[in-house]
Amino acid sequence: MQFTIQATDPESKARTGVLSTDHGLIETPIFMPVGTAGTVKAVHQRELVEDVRAEIILGNTYHLYLRPGLSVLEKAGGLHRFNGWNRPILTDSGGYQVYSLSNTRKIKEDGVTFKSHIDGSKHIFTPEGVMDIQRTIGADIMMAFDECTPYPCEYGYARTSMEMTHRWLTRCIERFDSTPAKYGYQQTLFPIVQGSTYKDLRQQSAEFVAEQQREGNAIGGLAVGEPAEEMYKTIELVNAILPSDKPRYLMGVGTPENILEAIALGVDMFDCVMPTRNARHGVLFTTQGIINIKNERWKDDFSPIDEELGGYASTFYSKAYLRHLMRSEEILGAQIASLQNLTFYLWLVKQARQQIIGGNFAKWKGAMTKKLMQRL
Numbered sequence: 001m002q003f004t005i006q007a008t009d010p011e012s013k014a015r016t017g018v019l020s021t022d023h024g025l026i027e028t029p030i031f032m033p034v035g036t037a038g039t040v041k042a043v044h045q046r047e048l049v050e051d052v053r054a055e056i057i058l059g060n061t062y063h064l065y066l067r068p069g070l071s072v073l074e075k076a077g078g079l080h081r082f083n084g085w086n087r088p089i090l091t092d093s094g095g096y097q098v099y100s101l102s103n104t105r106k107i108k109e110d111g112v113t114f115k116s117h118i119d120g121s122k123h124i125f126t127p128e129g130v131m132d133i134q135r136t137i138g139a140d141i142m143m144a145f146d147e148c149t150p151y152p153c154e155y156g157y158a159r160t161s162m163e164m165t166h167r168w169l170t171r172c173i174e175r176f177d178s179t180p181a182k183y184g185y186q187q188t189l190f191p192i193v194q195g196s197t198y199k200d201l202r203q204q205s206a207e208f209v210a211e212q213q214r215e216g217n218a219i220g221g222l223a224v225g226e227p228a229e230e231m232y233k234t235i236e237l238v239n240a241i242l243p244s245d246k247p248r249y250l251m252g253v254g255t256p257e258n259i260l261e262a263i264a265l266g267v268d269m270f271d272c273v274m275p276t277r278n279a280r281h282g283v284l285f286t287t288q289g290i291i292n293i294k295n296e297r298w299k300d301d302f303s304p305i306d307e308e309l310g311g312y313a314s315t316f317y318s319k320a321y322l323r324h325l326m327r328s329e330e331i332l333g334a335q336i337a338s339l340q341n342l343t344f345y346l347w348l349v350k351q352a353r354q355q356i357i358g359g360n361f362a363k364w365k366g367a368m369t370k371k372l373m374q375r376l
């Protein structure tokens with residue numbers, strides 16, 4: 001997998017690049033829609049390509065392992081063949097999902113035991129096991145098995161957790177480097193930096209991860225409730241240590257403001273459930289600001305959802321109509337709102353990319369953030 005940096009912003013750490021995989025090219029900065037169980041919720045593959053202009057989507061080891069399960073995915077020839085998405089896929093390694101979904105998890109040196117949130121069955125995820133699972137899913141980019149350190153936590157816990165994540169990373173690398181890709185195209189492994197919000201731990205973790213010299217690196221353990229300022233300080237610290245010629249993926253982030261700030265700090269890849277989750281609750285991100293479409297004020301506003309954004313749903317349907325659908329709990333409402341928010345997120349990173357190329361990203365960022373985060 002190759003990463004080529006194209007433009008850099010003179011007044012910040014922002015840069016644009018192209019990530020080439022066996023399933024095609026990714027232009028960075030990029031937002032990756034989350035397709036947890038093999039689908040981006042309520043969105044067709046064709047809409048993801050033609051309206052959202054998504055370039056890479058996420059899958060989750062935890063969900064796909066439990067359902068549809070490895071034998072179905074293997075028989076299908078991997079997730080790309082199963083859901084028809086023939087562009088790049090990144091899969092998260094399951095640690096975070098076990099942490100956030102299964103309240104019966106136990107963390108041991110060997111791995112994490114948990115009960116399925118679906119049927120209560122008992123399972124264990126080990127570094128080796130999740131490498132094998134991600135080989136079977138067939139993601140172009142696989143994530144190392146880590147513990148997302150909870151926030152806040154004592155220094156001692158953060159260090160112990162980080163050190164275990166480092167030992168698990170060594171086991172992931174050994175397993176990954178000694179097992180073949182299953183479906184004829186290359187896969188790559190990204191390690192994940194932890195260390196909570198402790199400066200020295202974050203430095204240690206970033207150095208350990210950089211030493212592995214992998215083709216891309218991720219920053220984990222953020223967007224877990226810490227103040228935004230803590231997030232930004234941590235990103236700045238870690239990005240000063242991670243190699244600048246490799247893509248940097250900030251996991252689970254975030255709002256439009258977080259994303260623009262992190263791009264200025266040198267982050268290239270993002271994923272977040274916010275666009276799709278907020279959409280299902282009627283909270284829309286638009287080029288004019290944030291709209292809660294269920295609000296009375298949109299009752300007879302027949303203007304398009306987001307004229308400036310372009311794309312089918314945003315220009316074809318009115319605010320009043322979408323409000324009606326959401327209040328009626330019509331499935332179409334979730335579909336339209338999800339398309340709006342995902343198209344917006346891809347639009348946002350594309351705008352950032354153009355501003356970086358134009359050399360005025362830092363100036364543009366401030367005014368754009370203010371406009372996009374205002375509540376209409």
Ligand SMILES: CNc1nc2cc3c(=O)[nH]c(N)nc3c(CCN)c2[nH]1
Binds near residue numbers: 095148223
């Ligand atoms: C929403 N906030 C958030 N923080 C994360 C941290 C990790 C993290 O530290 N490790 C892993 N493996 N995943 C994370 C995720 C899931 C990303 N799709 C996170 N999401």
